[in-house]
Amino acid sequence: MQPTIERLALNRRRRTRRHRTAVLTLLILVGLLFGLTLSVGQSIVAPVDVLRILIGEPVAGASFTVGQLRLPRAGLAVLSGLCFGLGGAAFQIMLRNPLASPDIIGITSGAGAAAVFAIVVLQMSGPMVSLLAVGAGLGVAMLVYGLSFRNGVGGTRLILVGIGVSAMLQSVIATILSTAPSWSLQEAMRWLTGSVNGAQSQQALPLLLALGVFGGVLLSRARDLDALRLGDDTASALGVRVAQTRMVVIVCAVGMIAVATAVTGPIAFVAFLSGPIAARIVRANGSLLLPAALVGAILVLAGDYLGQVLLPSRYPVGVITGALGAPYLLFLIVRVNRTGGSL
């Protein structure tokens, strides 16, 4: 007996260690990209100067660029990436299907449509927009779930219904934008593809709140969520209250996605990509939530940096993640089709 138990314990320790290493590596990557965004742009600011600006010292010629332009932008990218990654992965784990991510089944478009309506038609701003977006996101989630309910919710039906709802909401967004009194391509791009252009530091507040409240609850439920991956029956046999967990996860995940969408617009495919990429990194060594959130932050930071600095002309981050994410979605479909597994 003894050797078996020892082996199990060793195995568990090894898995925990691997999980920790993965999370740590991702954290370092986020830090590096954050630093890169702050220091290297159209002009290069030495890392020492960046640090001095961060602790509040004035640096001639760089304070404004780093403190007022780059810091809010990078901060917003990290926070929204965390929200998208965490919310998306929670959905994918709960529905046991990588395609059931909020940006494919219409939740992101719902939040986006509400935000556009609030801003363009009702001329609201700040926290009210976020609240409305959260409400609309929840409404769309319920709608899609209800519409795909027929002797239980089939995964296939849920995704197809979601695609339909999403198409409709997209055209609502297009309608509102095209009838808007002052139509600017920049502003429209934000709501069509998502961008962190023109970031301001007060925009971070709703994101921080969402991360603290919804993200905290989600992470505290990580164990239950992992049990749900085994199937509802097994999970409830393991002592998880399935219906309650599902409700909590839906509210929290939708909340995070909707708040992030209200601030940055629907940054394409970050919610969809984070989970699968994180799953490849941590494999079966533990919870997927934290790594997925970090991957989300990395995607938004890297996409924004690519669009701002590395490419010959400037693109909003959503265009970059959309152009990179769609091939991955196709790849996923091809792979699933090849192996003949169910989606």
Next chain:
Amino acid sequence: MTVVSVKALASVHRSVARSRRSRGLWLALLIAALVVLTILSVTIGTRDVAWAEIAAALGGAQETIGQAAIALRVPRTLLALLAGAALGLAGAIMQGVTRNPLADPGILGVNMGASLAVVIGVAWFGMASAQAYIWSAIAGAAGAALFVYTIGSLGRGGATPLKLALAGAATSVAFSSLVIAVVLPRGDIAGGIHAWQIGGVGGATYDRVLPVLPFLGIGFAISLLSARKLNSLALGDDVAAGLGEHVAAARAVASCGAILLCGATTAICGPIGFIGLMVPHLCRVLIGVDHRWLLPFSALGGAALLLAADILGRIVARPGELDVGIITALIGAPFFILIVRRQRVREL
């Protein structure tokens, strides 16, 4: 036995006769609806024009503003009719070829492929002539159709509705991202491309519609002539082959027709979705699954639906107007969900 079979035969004959009568009835109704819609489309708009002026304008007079408005509405109406017929017919063909109830030029990404090709042509190759627009749109439509169908039909079970719809949706998103990526750095063409991208028939002129007519004509001819082949394909590949049909060739020919129609329509109107999805389903309810009837009905129905959507767009947003692509998506998406909710989504 004999009596029973005679009775059964008689009842079959009666039902065939009845369905023939009802087909005739529906055909008459559809044509009447088209006529009414055409009249409405010429009379309804931002500016109210008196009947006398409309009559004068139709006679060629263009002295007053009202008459000039009518002179704009006539080509627009014609374009809406043509585009609607092309999209409805293309949708029916695609559903027949793939035997998939969710097939539609918009959902399968074919229209998006056409628009990506046009945008690339305009932005990188300075394309300006109508001919170049049309050819590149058709090439893009063909490429996208091939791509999506290949991805969707990989693996077990062939091209199931889910796989095709997902592959199409993913391809659409990828293409629209690429369209934005191509357009965004070029402020000079961004506005025009954006308006075209939503999909609309506003601003149509005879000069823009004329070059596309030969393409549409060939597309209509190929499509309508492949009705019999689609009927055989509907029985399943094995039975169709047993009936002497060359299955792959039949698919290829019919698809060519649909691609010509989609590409040509997208070249002038931009990507308009959901017409090709809705119309064939509605027509199947009315007149059954025989493609010899279904195809022409889908064309007429598509024309009626697109024209109605265009008129609706002019009414709901007066004095402005909503592009027809927005209206069709708002009507069509719930329809799509309705079809998905029906249990037998795999069968057709």
